[in-house]
Amino acid sequence: MPAMTSARARPRVYHACSFRVARQLPVISVEGHDMGLMEQACVYCGALYFSNEGIKRDRSYTICCMRGKVKLPPLGDPPALLRHLLTGDDDECSEYRQFIRNYNSSLSFASFCADGMVQSPCRSVYTFQIHGQVHHFTSGAVRPVEGSAPRYNQLYFIDVDAANSVRVQQHSPCQIAILDQLEQMLSEVNPYARIHKTMKDVMAEKDREAERLRRPKRKVILTIKPGIGKDANTYNLPVAANEVAAIFVGDEPPMRNDIRIYPKDRPVQSINNLHPSTDPMTYPLLFPHGEHGYTSSMQHEFIVSELRNKVTCNQFYAYRIMQRQIFSILHHSGKLFQQYLVDAFCKAEALRLWYVKQNQGKLRVETLNEIVQHIQHAPEGGDARVGKVFVLPSSFYGSSRQIYQFYQDSIAIMHHYGKPDLFITFTCNPKWPEIELNLQGRQLSCHRPDLVCRVFKMKLEDFIEDLTKHQILGKVNAYTYTIEFQKRGLPHAHILIILDKPDKILTPEAADATVCAQIPNFDVSPQLHELVKSHMVHVKCGKDASCYREGKCRFNFPKAFRTETLLNYKGFVQYRRPDNGFTVTIGRNQYDNRHIVPYNPYLLLKY
Structure with missing residues (x-):
C-alpha cells in the first residue's frame, strides 16, 4: 500500500463561543468531525494510527507493540x-x-x-x-x-x-x-x-x-x-x-x-x-x-520488569491485527477475519479466567458476601451440595461484580447531582469518512471491526469532550454512559447528562432549542435535510422488524402531529411535530414529521 497523505486531518480548534452552541437555532451548517487517514506510523513496528489517536512526541505507541517490547516477525508474503x-x-x-x-x-x-x-441476526450485514x-x-x-x-x-x-x-x-x-x-x-x-x-x-x-x-x-x-x-x-x-x-x-x-x-x-x-x-x-x-x-x-524484546517479562495473549493479538503499510491477508479475509478475532478474544478471556481461578487467594475473594449468601441459600437435604466456588473480582471486565459496581457508582452520581436531564444515543456510522477512506481493496466496513471500533472510540471521546469540556449543551455537572453493540455488530453509546441548574431544560422553548423532531427545510439547510433523511427516519415496521411487538411498533411510531412541545406527558416529553407538509421519500414510502427520531441539529451535522 503506498504511503498515505491527506489534507483531511485538521487540528481541533475550539472557541469561547462554543458554550451552548448546540442550543442555538437555526443551525444551517457545521464543519463535520473528520480525523482523516491513518498516516502516523509507530517507529518500532510500523503500525498505522490516526493523527489524534494518542500520538506521542517520539511517535511510539503502546497498543501495537508496547513501545518496542513486543516484536513478532511479519507474516509471509501471500501466495x-x-x-x-x-x-x-x-x-x-x-x-x-x-x-x-x-x-x-x-x-x-x-x-x-x-x-x-x-447465525447473523441481520440479513444485510454479516456478523x-x-x-x-x-x-x-x-x-x-x-x-x-x-x-x-x-x-x-x-x-x-x-x-x-x-x-x-x-x-x-x-x-x-x-x-x-x-x-x-x-x-x-x-x-x-x-x-x-x-x-x-x-x-x-x-x-x-x-x-x-x-x-x-x-x-x-x-x-x-x-x-x-x-x-x-x-x-x-x-x-x-x-x-x-x-x-x-x-x-x-x-x-x-x-x-x-x-x-x-x-x-x-x-x-x-x-x-x-x-x-x-x-x-x-x-x-x-x-x-x-x-x-x-x-x-x-x-519473551519481551527487552526486559523492563522481572515480574512482567513475557508477551501476553492480548499483546500478541494486538500486534497481529494492527494495520501496517504492507498487504495483510488478515484484513482482506472478511468473514474469516471476524472468526479469527472472536477466536482470539475467547482465548485471551479463557486465560484471564484461568488466572483468576488459580489466584483466588492472592485476589482475596474467599470471604466475599456472595459466597456466604450462596451457602446460606443452598438447598438443604437431598443430594444438593455447594461444590467449589470461584468468584470473579470486580477487576474482571464483564463480571457481575463489576457491573454491579458500575451500577452503584451511577446511582451514587444520581443521588448526589439529581436526575439526568438528557439521554443521548451516540451510534457508530459505518459510512464515516474515517472508515471508508481507510478501507483497502474490496474490504467492507462490516469485515473490519477493528477499524470500526477504533474510529468509534475516538469519536466518542471527542463527543464527550464537546459535551463536558466545551459545554456545547451547557455546563455538565455529571455524566455516565454505557457502550453496547447492535445486532449488526456496530457499537453505540447511551449517555446520561446532568446539567447545571442554570442550563437545565425547564421550558418548551428550551426543549425546542435543544431537540428537534422535524424534517428541515431543504432550501435552508440541504446538508441537514439529507442527514435527517439518511439517519433519523423511523421507517415503517414490518413483522420482521426488531421493534415490532404485538402487532405494533414498540416505540409508538408514527407519532401524532403536535403544534407545541409538552415536557411532561405521562412521564415523557412530547416534541413539537407540526403538520407543515415537509416529507421525505425512502424507497416507495413517504414519511413526514411523525416518523422523525428526535435529534440535535448541531450534533447531527458535526458527527
Whole structure:
C-alpha cells in the first residue's frame, strides 16, 4: 500500500463561543468531525494510527507493540493465488470471498467449534457470533473410524481428488475447481501440509518394507511440536516441515505437550489453546506459510520488569491485527477475519479466567458476601451440595461484580447531582469518512471491526469532550454512559447528562432549542435535510422488524402531529411535530414529521 497523505486531518480548534452552541437555532451548517487517514506510523513496528489517536512526541505507541517490547516477525508474503482471490473482481474471486469460512474449514487441519454458533441476526450485514466455550479438535488417527468419512487432517492422507470430493460433500458452497488450486498451493508452501504428505509416504514405505521382509508393520507417529523454531526468543518462521513436526517410527515419542497422530484407532483430540500450532492448523488460509500462533513462553524484546517479562495473549493479538503499510491477508479475509478475532478474544478471556481461578487467594475473594449468601441459600437435604466456588473480582471486565459496581457508582452520581436531564444515543456510522477512506481493496466496513471500533472510540471521546469540556449543551455537572453493540455488530453509546441548574431544560422553548423532531427545510439547510433523511427516519415496521411487538411498533411510531412541545406527558416529553407538509421519500414510502427520531441539529451535522 503506498504511503498515505491527506489534507483531511485538521487540528481541533475550539472557541469561547462554543458554550451552548448546540442550543442555538437555526443551525444551517457545521464543519463535520473528520480525523482523516491513518498516516502516523509507530517507529518500532510500523503500525498505522490516526493523527489524534494518542500520538506521542517520539511517535511510539503502546497498543501495537508496547513501545518496542513486543516484536513478532511479519507474516509471509501471500501466495499469488491467495492474493488474487482476495482482491480480484471476477466471479471466482467473489465466490471465494463469499464462502471463505467454508473453504478454510474444508482445508483446515483442526476444527473451530463452539458450544453455540449463532447465525447473523441481520440479513444485510454479516456478523460472526458464538455462545459458550471455544474448542479446537483434530483427528488423532490417519484413518477414520470404519463407516465414517475422513475429516480435518485425515483428508491430507488420501488422494487429492478423493479428498476434494469429500470436502465438497461436507461443505456444499465450495467449488471443486477453487479447492484444487488451494490444495495445490498449500502443498507447496504450508509446512503442515508437507509434513502430512511426508507421513503418508513414510507409512507407505514402511508398509512395503514390512511386506518385503515379512514382519509386522511398524507404528508411525506424527508429532506436532509445541516449540517455536530453533529459538523461542526470536520466533523464527517455520520454513521447513521438520520445524513444526517430527515423525517417529516404532517407539512412542517423548512425553511432551505434542499433538500426536497415529495410524488408526485413535479418537479426535483436543488442542490446547496455548499450543503455537493452534492458529496455523485452524486457519491455513490466513497463515498459508504456517506462522506460529501465541504461546506463553514468548519473551519481551527487552526486559523492563522481572515480574512482567513475557508477551501476553492480548499483546500478541494486538500486534497481529494492527494495520501496517504492507498487504495483510488478515484484513482482506472478511468473514474469516471476524472468526479469527472472536477466536482470539475467547482465548485471551479463557486465560484471564484461568488466572483468576488459580489466584483466588492472592485476589482475596474467599470471604466475599456472595459466597456466604450462596451457602446460606443452598438447598438443604437431598443430594444438593455447594461444590467449589470461584468468584470473579470486580477487576474482571464483564463480571457481575463489576457491573454491579458500575451500577452503584451511577446511582451514587444520581443521588448526589439529581436526575439526568438528557439521554443521548451516540451510534457508530459505518459510512464515516474515517472508515471508508481507510478501507483497502474490496474490504467492507462490516469485515473490519477493528477499524470500526477504533474510529468509534475516538469519536466518542471527542463527543464527550464537546459535551463536558466545551459545554456545547451547557455546563455538565455529571455524566455516565454505557457502550453496547447492535445486532449488526456496530457499537453505540447511551449517555446520561446532568446539567447545571442554570442550563437545565425547564421550558418548551428550551426543549425546542435543544431537540428537534422535524424534517428541515431543504432550501435552508440541504446538508441537514439529507442527514435527517439518511439517519433519523423511523421507517415503517414490518413483522420482521426488531421493534415490532404485538402487532405494533414498540416505540409508538408514527407519532401524532403536535403544534407545541409538552415536557411532561405521562412521564415523557412530547416534541413539537407540526403538520407543515415537509416529507421525505425512502424507497416507495413517504414519511413526514411523525416518523422523525428526535435529534440535535448541531450534533447531527458535526458527527
